[in-house]
Amino acid sequence: MSYMFQLCVTRSDFHHGSYLLLLARRTLQFRLLSSRISHSLKESYRRLQLPEEGKSSPAQVREAYLQMAKLYHPDSGAATADAVLFAQVEQAYRAILAHQSQVKRNDGAREEDDDEKTNSVAPQHRHYLSYEGIGSGTPSQRERQYRQFRVDRATDEVLNYRQMVHEKAAAEEGALVDRDLRQRSRKIKITQAVERLVEDLIQESMARGDFQNLSGSGKPLDKFQHNPYADPMTHNLNRILIDNGYQPAWIVTQRDIRETTGQIRSRLLEGRARLGDPMTPRERAQWEQLCASVEEELSKLNKMVDNLNLIVPMLNMQMVHFSLAREVDRAEKGARQHRQDRENEREREKERTAANSRPKNTKQGLISWMQSLLR
Numbered sequence: 350m351s352y353m354f355q356l357c358v359t360r361s362d363f364h365h366g367s368y369l370l371l372l373a374r375r376t377l378q379f380r381l382l383s384s385r386i387s388h389s390l391k392e393s394y395r396r397l398q399l400p401e402e403g404k405s406s407p408a409q410v411r412e413a414y415l416q417m418a419k420l421y422h423p424d425s426g427a428a429t430a431d432a433v434l435f436a437q438v439e440q441a442y443r444a445i446l447a448h449q450s451q452v453k454r455n456d457g458a459r460e461e462d463d464d465e466k467t468n469s470v471a472p473q474h475r476h477y478l479s480y481e482g483i484g485s486g487t488p489s490q491r492e493r494q495y496r497q498f499r500v501d502r503a504t505d506e507v508l509n510y511r512q513m514v515h516e517k518a519a520a521e522e523g524a525l526v527d528r529d530l531r532q533r534s535r536k537i538k539i540t541q542a543v544e545r546l547v548e549d550l551i552q553e554s555m556a557r558g559d560f561q562n563l564s565g566s567g568k569p570l571d572k573f574q575h576n577p578y579a580d581p582m583t584h585n586l587n588r589i590l591i592d593n594g595y596q597p598a599w600i601v602t603q604r605d606i607r608e609t610t611g612q613i614r615s616r617l618l619e620g621r622a623r624l625g626d627p628m629t630p631r632e633r634a635q636w637e638q639l640c641a642s643v644e645e646e647l648s649k650l651n652k653m654v655d656n657l658n659l660i661v662p663m664l665n666m667q668m669v670h671f672s673l674a675r676e677v678d679r680a681e682k683g684a685r686q687h688r689q690d691r692e693n694e695r696e697r698e699k700e701r702t703a704a705n706s707r708p709k710n711t712k713q714g715l716i717s718w719m720q721s722l723l724r
Contacts, residue, residue, distance in 0.1 A: 390448055393441035407449060414442040599666075602657045609650050610671065613643055617680035622687050644673050 397413040399405045405413075419425055421435040484494030554560060620639045624632040651670045658667045 389444065393444045396438060396441040410442065410445050414438065599657055599660045602653060606650065606653050606657065613646055614676065614679065617643060617676055618683045621680045621684040640673065640677060647671050647673055
């Protein structure tokens with residue numbers, strides 16, 4: 350019995366020693382691996398020319414990687430371009446990013462563990478305060494009750510908002526209705542006042558006898574003798590508009606085009622008539638300046654022509670654009686005709702002067718004087 354017990358104890362000690370040896374080997378391997386990893390990280394930081402581990406942000410790591418890539422990238426065209434060094438730089442950059450992301454995950458997991466520990470050791474009244482004191486029972490039951498409470502509260506707020514919007518719209522509509530009623534009543538009052546004024550004027554004219562002995566009294570109206578097929582209503586409306594000075598827009602535009610065209614042509618004719626033929630360089634410069642100003646006015650006139658063509662009632666009344674070349678040619682011909690008329694007038698004036706300066710027959714003059722004296 351004692352032998353068997355010693356044998357069991359010996360075997361248990363052996364297994365325990367084997368387990369300890371295996372644990373020591375794994376610890377040594379982990380230390381070697383961690384030292385190797387830390388050495389490679391330090392090498393990566395050194396290769397990217399960064400400070401020690403944990404003192405560089407991701408933005409700084411990326412900026413350092415870009416600078417090193419500009420130096421060693423094979424396609425950069427720099428004198429220091431090297432594909433091997435660029436591959437080492439890229440490997441170091443990826444290793445640093447992986448290490449930073451692992452550290453960030455570990456820190457996040459540690460913060461979550463701290464939050465769970467804090468929630469687990471929080472006092473009981475903190476749980477009740479987290480649901481605004483709503484509900485009763487277990488935390489899960491109180492959570493469901495609190496969710497239903499929030500849904501009911503949101504529904505009430507939506508209903509209250511809709512009611513407020515409807516009340517505001519109704520108030521605005523009521524204000525509009527009141528304003529329309531006031532405006533309508535004001536128009537009715539004005540219309541009634543005008544009708545009363547017209548009726549008073551008619552009664553006064555009748556009392557003075559203005560409607561007595563009117564021409565055509567008791568005879569049928571002959572307002573449509575010029576066109577018996579015209580609509581009387583349309584004719585009366587047009588006559589009322591004409592009597593009150595109304596003119597359609599295309600007629601007004603047509604009149605403006607005629608007036609502007611006359612002004613432009615008179616300017617060109619007067620300006621060309623003042624200049625000689627042929628013109629001196631100075632006169633040529635003045636004429637070109639005048640033509641430039643007329644060209645700007647013609648562009649505005651052509652816009653008026655476009656507007657007229659859009660609103661004119663008949664196609665045969667549309668107009669074409671005015672051209673500077675045609676207007677200049679017209680002014681040249683007018684100036685030549687004007688100079689020719691002046692020369693002809695001068696010749697006629699010379700002939701009249703010569704005829705008046707001729708000596709008269711003295712004998713015939715004496716006879717006529719004696720005859721007038723005897724009479």
